[in-house]
Amino acid sequence: NAGVTQTPKFQVLKTGQSMTLQCAQDMNHNSMYWYRQDPGMGLRLIYYSASEGTTDKGEVPNGYNVSRLNKREFSLRLESAAPSQTSVYFCASSPHPDNQPQHFGDGTRLSIL
């Protein structure tokens, strides 16, 4: 089915370890987003990519980096994981930068011990 695919679905890390969350969309959307979801706080934007080749910081970018590898793929990297980064991470896409996110992946549940 068409949509946004995230890998992995679950991950447990130790403090200080690094990892990359992968996201791919097959809808030919221009814009892609990374959010984190924490209880009672809704979703907060980490980084976004308005179009291929561009990335910008969102509300909570500290401790993260992103790569827009091509139009389909947008990865999120934690260089040195911290317990405060324990969260559920969602990737989303939209056809155009002026559109709000319309399609979300199923999330990556990340625990950092």
Add this chain to the structure above:
Amino acid sequence: AQSVTQLDSQVPVFEEAPVELRCNYSSSVSVYLFWYVQYPNQGLQLLLKYLSGSTLVKGINGFEAEFNKSQTSFHLRKPSVHISDTAEYFCAVSFKAAGNKLTFGGGTRVLVKP
């Protein structure tokens, strides 16, 4: 700072009863308004959106919402809920002055009881 408040963190409701989820935002500038639904272990799905025009917006699955500019509210309603409506609902606002980026409320968990 611009913010979105969902006044109820949890709403229990019996099947076939009506439900209203409240959402208020703080802004004096133009906004776009959205409601998303999140079923367990899934991502968010767009229920409906207000961009302009009629203040009563109809969405999927029988939901509707009304934009009230004077009260800076965008409450979500459904006249008769089903068990399958059990989910978490998020109000989100796009503040034009903030580059159209979405700001989410904290979410409201709806539990539909038989």
